[in-house]
Amino acid sequence: MQTNRRSFLISSFILSSFALTPKCLRSFELENTSLQLSDYKTKAVAKIQLHLFPKGKGNPSAKEANAAGFLQKVLLDEDYDKDIRIGIYENIERITQQSKSDMGKNILVLSDSELEELLINVRNTWGETFLSLLLLFIIEALFSDPIYGHNQPETGKGGWDWISHIPGIPQANEYNRYEALV
Numbered sequence: 001m002q003t004n005r006r007s008f009l010i011s012s013f014i015l016s017s018f019a020l021t022p023k024c025l026r027s028f029e030l031e032n033t034s035l036q037l038s039d040y041k042t043k044a045v046a047k048i049q050l051h052l053f054p055k056g057k058g059n060p061s062a063k064e065a066n067a068a069g070f071l072q073k074v075l076l077d078e079d080y081d082k083d084i085r086i087g088i089y090e091n092i093e094r095i096t097q098q099s100k101s102d103m104g105k106n107i108l109v110l111s112d113s114e115l116e117e118l119l120i121n122v123r124n125t126w127g128e129t130f131l132s133l134l135l136l137f138i139i140e141a142l143f144s145d146p147i148y149g150h151n152q153p154e155t156g157k158g159g160w161d162w163i164s165h166i167p168g169i170p171q172a173n174e175y176n177r178y179e180a181l182v
Contacts, residue, residue: 034076035085035086036076037071041093041096042068044092045068046063046068047107048134049067049068051112053067053135060142065141065151066152067141070140071137071141073148075088091127095118095122095130098118142159142162143165144159146158147171148178
């Protein structure tokens with residue numbers, strides 16, 4: 001049987017549409033569902049972020065900045081780039097699964113050295129952008145206004161104290177918070 005150009009193009013189009021359908025459907029499902037992290041995923045993100053940005057001499061940690069809470073707000077903010085939000089959400093699932101497959105353990109019980117090994121593997125294979133985004137949101141949490149519930153260690157204002165930041169006037173309050181203005 002001889003295939004002509006038209007038959008080839010039609011069959012190629014049909015086959016490629018079947019190949020793309022699962023990914024398109026999954027993205028559609030994620031776009032129309034909440035990107036709320038489960039308790040487990042929130043703890044996993046917090047563990048990764050603390051490993052990426054631990055407490056040091058004079059600097060607050062990702063935990064003190066409530067960086068995991070900040071990331072959750074980003075994921076739920078419909079005004080933030082949808083593709084980035086979905087990508088982060090999917091990659092959190094991916095890294096927790098990779099912990100089970102590569103390390104044979106739940107990510108929450110990994111030692112520091114095991115977590116380091118996992119993160120290096122993730123960075124070298126698929127997750128350099130994902131880990132960079134996690135770092136970006138740690139930094140944003142560190143320097144966000146404390147009224148939003150981040151950047152509040154037990155004493156002082158965390159990231160602001162760290163860099164000796166003097167906030168501008170007027171500062172956000174309950175009436176002019178971001179959520180009230182948008």
